[in-house]
Structure formats: C-alpha cells, structure tokens
Amino acid sequence: MAAKIVPVIMAGGKGTRLWPLSRAQAPKQFIQFIGEKTLFQNTLLRASDPELYEAPIVVTNEEFRFLVAEQARELGIKLAAVLLEPVARNTAAAVAAAATLAHELFDKDAIIQVLASDHEIVAGEAYFDCIRIARKAAANGSLVTFGITPTEPATGYGYIEIGKPLSSGAHEVKRFIEKPVREKAEEMIAAGGFYWNSGIFMFPVAELISELHEHAPDVLKAASKAVSKASRDLDFTRLDAEHFAKSPDISIDYALMEKTGKAAVVPSPFSWSDLGSWDAVWKTGSRDENGNLTTGEATLVNTKNSLVMSHGVHLAVQGLSDIAVIASEDAVYVGHLKDSQDVGKLVKLLAAHKPTAKLTQTHPTSYRPWGGYTSVLNGDRFQVKRIFVLPGKKLSLQKHHHRSEHWIVVKGTAEVTIGENVQMLRENESVYIPLGEVHRLANPGKIVLELIEVQTGSYLGEDDIIRLVDEFGRS
Structure with missing residues (x-):
C-alpha cells in the first residue's frame, strides 16, 4: 500500500495585490472572496x-x-503541527523545516505535498489523478512539481518545459523558464510542451533532505537547527529565531529545483489560479451573461466584463467595462482589470504615508482566538467597538492604565469579572469598568456573544493592556 501524503501548507504570505480586501495582518488566504470558505x-x-x-x-x-487554528477548528480538521516562522525566509527554509519535522513525526519514507494556501483549484477527478501520479513519482525518488496546462500566454507565471516521460506518468523537467514577455509566452504555447509553474510540489522527505544537503546546505542546516531548538507554545511550534534567520532568503525553486537532477513534472490539466490579482479573481469566478462577477450588495447598469465586490456597502456601477470595483469596510479600489498586477505599487504608496498606512495593515474588523472586534466609531477621547466572543471562549484577565469601558450586551450572555465580583449580563444589560480595574469577559453560552463597547480616556491604543491571566499564552 502506498504511503499516505503529509500536506505541508504554506500560510505565511502577506499578499498586497488583492487590496483592499487582503492586508498585511489579514491576507488573502484567510479571507472569504467567493463562497463560504476561505482559500x-x-x-x-x-x-x-x-x-x-x-x-x-x-x-x-x-x-x-x-x-490558522480557528479556521482549521471550524472545519473540524486536526493539524499535525503549526510551525511559526520567526522571520520571513522565502519557501526554501520553510520547506526544509517542514520536511525535518515530517521526518520526525511520520515514517522515514514519508512523502510531503507542499501547497500554497492562497490558490484556487478545482479539485475534481483530474486533480486527484495528478496527485496519485506525483505520489508514485515521489515514491520512486523524484522531486516533483506540477505543471499547469496553460490557457493563455500569461506573463505572470514561470514556465516548465517537459522532457522524457517517466514510468510513473510524470516527466523529466527539461528546463525552468522565468516569467516571460508576452511574445515569448505566445511562442511557447504555440510550440507545446510548456506548462505554468504552479508552486505545488511532492517530495520524498529522505531524498529532499539529501538533495538540500548537496545543493542548499546552508538552508538545510539553518532550518534543521531551528526545528531541533524549537519551543512549544500551546498548539504551536516556534522555530528557533537565531538559527532560522541564518538561512538564505531564497525560494525552493532557486535553491533546489533548478539544480537537482531528480526534478520531475506532472502535466496537470486541472483548473488552477494563484489568485495573484483582481484580474485572476475575475477570470476564475462564475460570470453572468454580461461577463460580470459580482459579490455582496451591488447594482450594475450597462456594465460589462467587470469585477464588482462589496464587503459592507452597496455599490452602484454604471456604464463601465473591464474594471474592478472592490469595497471593503473602510476603503474602495477602482481600476482597470488589465492594471491589476500594479495594485501592489498603489499599496506601497499608501503604506508610505502615515494617514493611509493603516489601510494597508488592518481591517476595521480584527480577529482574535476568542472571536474579534469591529471598530465602529473613533473620536477625541472615545471609541466605539462591536465585540463578538465565540461560545465557551474568554478574553484575558486584564486592566488598562488610560481608559474606562462601558459594555452593552446586544446578543447572547456575558460572564463579566470586575475585581472580585463576577456577574452575568443578558441582552440589553450593561456594565461599567473603571480605569485601572482588573476585568474579564467570557461567553458561557452556546451562541456568539455580541456587545457594544464604548471606550473613554486619554489614550485608546490596543497596546494599553496589561494581561494578568490569558489562556492563549499572551500574558
């Protein structure tokens, strides 16, 4: 019986080209773009x-x-490990660390599949046929990548030219090609035998570690030391910062795949997109008879071949074609779909100016392990938030030096600790927490607790918090 595959899911990216929905602290892989699940x-x-x-x-x-933990919990999926990178070091170090850990947790003959967490894939029969071919090739000692059948002369992807077929159904890799200009991409598609480089891999762990030792020893040494010196924090494994930072900042493609003699590719006809731009989202989604893809509250008149997405406001679009209109809670982007690859440049401009920098970092709604909050209104010496707490969860036992708080329950039941006093609040009931008083909020019920919090004081920043007891290891 063939060995099971250990999925290694890369979920640390901070994509900027899908702004204003994707932001540094809430990137695209954790956001619902289309449908009820995140990428x-x-x-x-x-x-x-x-x-x-x-x-x-x-x-x-x-x-x-x-x-990561909460979105896996929502699906009821148990994770073997959550590896926390102390610094960003591209994919080579991350793959090397995950392979080292997989070698410890699973069989020495383990096979890992490296997956990006922000790809849109139709996982039908064709997809799993490719997975099984790749597993067979990996079991035979190949380092396997997936080459997507191109549907257009895209210039945003690297390409792979396939070589001789292997007994597994995969092919040798003849060569990797950098992102081409359009004319070159058209030539490759016309010639045939060229595929998009998907960034999905299947590796036999033992051979991967051996090849890293030969072709990228600095990466392997840093990553393996970071794993051996790692510390446990709740359900998380923190890689050792000192050793992990010593790894070269390089992708697994450059560090290994373009050097190894064991590279193989599975020609893959399944539907795939890296959703790297609004143009890619438009192409991937289900469009109406006018070529429009619309989500959220929107009204379109005489508008064609456009992407219109709203999170929180009603969009009315009239007389336009080939555009993207994207509304988040606090920002709106409007641009031509053909310019989608340049949104990252716009985000850099916003990030460089103090008045707009926050728009690139966080959303008005922030998520925490216990639930989250939405900033509703900010003023001089006051702030209003909507707080939601998941059933059975509690916030840290805490106090503030510069603000008082008023809580009004609008849904569910709240267990409120103020000093030595513990009380239950139900809908339409409220409580006052004086400045400097130790307090805690918990949801003992079976439905989500919602309340309105009014903060008043001289300083209302999130860093004015002293955690005394915290079940999430933040005190």
Whole structure:
C-alpha cells in the first residue's frame, strides 16, 4: 500500500495585490472572496481525505497563528503541527523545516505535498489523478512539481518545459523558464510542451533532505537547527529565531529545483489560479451573461466584463467595462482589470504615508482566538467597538492604565469579572469598568456573544493592556 501524503501548507504570505480586501495582518488566504470558505480552508479540505493524507503541517507566522487554528477548528480538521516562522525566509527554509519535522513525526519514507494556501483549484477527478501520479513519482525518488496546462500566454507565471516521460506518468523537467514577455509566452504555447509553474510540489522527505544537503546546505542546516531548538507554545511550534534567520532568503525553486537532477513534472490539466490579482479573481469566478462577477450588495447598469465586490456597502456601477470595483469596510479600489498586477505599487504608496498606512495593515474588523472586534466609531477621547466572543471562549484577565469601558450586551450572555465580583449580563444589560480595574469577559453560552463597547480616556491604543491571566499564552 502506498504511503499516505503529509500536506505541508504554506500560510505565511502577506499578499498586497488583492487590496483592499487582503492586508498585511489579514491576507488573502484567510479571507472569504467567493463562497463560504476561505482559500486556506479550501486548501485544508483538498488535503483532508484520510485514505490519501495524513494530518497537515501548516507553516505560518506569529501574526496568523490564531487565524490558522480557528479556521482549521471550524472545519473540524486536526493539524499535525503549526510551525511559526520567526522571520520571513522565502519557501526554501520553510520547506526544509517542514520536511525535518515530517521526518520526525511520520515514517522515514514519508512523502510531503507542499501547497500554497492562497490558490484556487478545482479539485475534481483530474486533480486527484495528478496527485496519485506525483505520489508514485515521489515514491520512486523524484522531486516533483506540477505543471499547469496553460490557457493563455500569461506573463505572470514561470514556465516548465517537459522532457522524457517517466514510468510513473510524470516527466523529466527539461528546463525552468522565468516569467516571460508576452511574445515569448505566445511562442511557447504555440510550440507545446510548456506548462505554468504552479508552486505545488511532492517530495520524498529522505531524498529532499539529501538533495538540500548537496545543493542548499546552508538552508538545510539553518532550518534543521531551528526545528531541533524549537519551543512549544500551546498548539504551536516556534522555530528557533537565531538559527532560522541564518538561512538564505531564497525560494525552493532557486535553491533546489533548478539544480537537482531528480526534478520531475506532472502535466496537470486541472483548473488552477494563484489568485495573484483582481484580474485572476475575475477570470476564475462564475460570470453572468454580461461577463460580470459580482459579490455582496451591488447594482450594475450597462456594465460589462467587470469585477464588482462589496464587503459592507452597496455599490452602484454604471456604464463601465473591464474594471474592478472592490469595497471593503473602510476603503474602495477602482481600476482597470488589465492594471491589476500594479495594485501592489498603489499599496506601497499608501503604506508610505502615515494617514493611509493603516489601510494597508488592518481591517476595521480584527480577529482574535476568542472571536474579534469591529471598530465602529473613533473620536477625541472615545471609541466605539462591536465585540463578538465565540461560545465557551474568554478574553484575558486584564486592566488598562488610560481608559474606562462601558459594555452593552446586544446578543447572547456575558460572564463579566470586575475585581472580585463576577456577574452575568443578558441582552440589553450593561456594565461599567473603571480605569485601572482588573476585568474579564467570557461567553458561557452556546451562541456568539455580541456587545457594544464604548471606550473613554486619554489614550485608546490596543497596546494599553496589561494581561494578568490569558489562556492563549499572551500574558
């Protein structure tokens, strides 16, 4: 019986080209673009068949750890490990660390599949046929990548030219090609035998470690030391910062795949997009008879071949073609779909100016391991928030030096601790927490607790918080 595959899901990226929905602290993999699941959750589901897969290893960072844990919990999917990168070091170090851990947690003959958490994939029969071919090739000692059948002369992807067929059904890699100019891309598609480089891999762990030792020893040494010196924090594994930072900042493609003599590629006809731009989202989604893809509240008149997405406001679009109109809670982007690749430049401009920098970092709604909050209104010495707490969760026991708080319950039941006093609040009831008083909020009920919080004081920043007891390891 063939060995099960260990999924290694890369979930630490901070994509900027899907702004204003994707932001540094809430990137695209954790956001619902189209449908009820996030891209990260869909990635977990694709690798959830227990006949084919082991529990996944997720590689992410400190900021996203609770998003990873909560979105996996929502699906009821148990994770083998969540590896926290202390610094960004591209994919080579992340893959090397995950492979080292997989070698410890699973069989020495383990096979890992490296998956990006922000790809849109139709996981039908064609997809799983490719997975099985890749597993067979990996079991034979190949380092396998997936080459997507191109549907257009795209210039945003690298390409792979396939070589001789292998007994597994995969092919040798003849060569990797950098992102081409359009004329070159058209020539390759016309010639045939060229595929998009998907960034999806299947590796036999033992051979991967051996090839890294030969071709990228600095990467392997830094990553393996970071794993051996790692510390446990709740359900997370923190890679040792000193050793991990010593790894070269390089992709697995450059560090290994373009150097190894064991590279193989599986020609893959399944539907795939890296959703790297609004243009890609428009192409991937289900469009109406006018070529429009619309989500959220929107009214379109005499508008064609456009992407209109709203999170929170009603958009009215009239007399336009080939555009993207994207509304988040606090910002709107309007631009030509053909210019989607340049949104990252716009984000850099916003980030460079103090009045707009926050728009690139966070959303008005922030998620925490216990639930989250939405900033409703900010003024001089006051702030209004909507707080939601998941059933059975509690915030840290805390106090503030510069603000008082008023809580009004609008839904559910709240257990409120103020000093030595514990009381229950129900809908339409309220409580006052004086400045400097130790307090805690918990949801003992079975439905989400919602309340309105009014803060008043001389300083209302999130860093005015002293955690005394915290079940999420933040005190």
